[in-house]
Amino acid sequence: MSGGVVDVLIIGAGPSGLSCAIEARRAGFSALNVEKGCLVNSLYNYPTNMTFFTTSELLEIGGIPFPSTSAKPTRQEAMEYYRRVSEHYRLDLRLYTSVEKVEGADGDFQVHVRDRASRPEILHARKLVLASGYYDLPNLLDVPGEELPKVQHYYREPHPYFGSDVVVVGGKNSAAIAALELWRHGARVTLVHRGPGVHHHVKYWIRPDLENRIRNGEIKAHFNTFVKEINDYTVLLQTASGPLRIPNDFVLALTGYRPDFRFMEKLGIEFTSIDHKPVVNPETLESNVPGIYLAGVVIAGTRTSEVFIENGRFHGLQIANHMKAKLLTAAPERVSIPTHLRNRE
DSSP states (O other): OOOTEEEEEEEEEEEHHHHHHEEEEEEEOOOEESSSTTTOOOOOOOHOOOOOOOEEEEETTTTTTOOSSSOOOHHHHHHHHHHHHHHTTTTOOEEOOOEEEEEEEETTTEEEOOTTOOOOOEEEEEEEOOOOOOOTTTTOOOOOOOOTEEEEEOOOOOOGGGTSEEEEESHHHHHHHHHHHHHHHTTTEEEESSSSSTTTTSTTTTHHHHHHHHTSSSSSESOOOOEEEEOSSSSEEETEEEEEEEOOOOOEEEEOOOOOHHHHHTTOOBBOOSSSOOBTTOOOTSSSSSEEOOOOGGGGGGGGOOOOHHHTTTTTHHHHHHHHHHHHOOTTTTOOHHEEEEEEO
């Protein structure tokens, strides 16, 4: 920061947010990441034994190679990699710090935050980047009993569910992987999905495995089915044949996640009527609010499966290039231009 003002404040410290900070620094700007959880918080909350579907080079940021012991890296390797990258670039990180509101305008944003001890602070920034991801806000079932401790919207590992009746709600990759792992580690699994079958987006090496387990009766499955009610010892389902109550110890509602649309609306960001996508310039990634950029999956609206680390990691370069162009042409009294950029004029 210079004089208490940072050139760009990035809300989020996931791979896309870190990439934004790195590219901003490379362009000569000061950058600060504010993250309400830990570094790469979404990755931390992924299943403990998760393996990425992609290869390590497609997860790289900042030009730093991502070494992996196998073709597809693990969650543990990814967290280690992003820690090393953050250390290498000496990124300015405010972890466990939540953003409460944003005031001001392009060139002078005031970002109200609270740290882990709830102490308030106002941070000043010339530009903002929203790279907050979507994994913190699950799509709720909105049924009675969803607030019970037995209901989880995140799956970490199978061991705690050994010997238990577990309902897995969902039909895509997360639900498929959880159902298979739970069954292989001694849980009695029932898969519930509102669609007619296992979703076609499930990875090609996972889908036949799950379908075979269902066909053999090793995993029970109810398709075209909705959860209607959850209580301490049972779950009430609405099946195509009518209501069905089954014994239950735990519910894993793996029904997807969504960006924080309410926070985006408070920033003044507008949305299209299609898939609730925010209005953003596809070339610069600047939103309809001058000085506020979007990066990562928040760009996709409700179609969160369209943006991954593999493509979101390039958003930082787009934003940095546009910032350079804008700050070079900005009025001197409004924006302090980095010295190395002034020398190019």
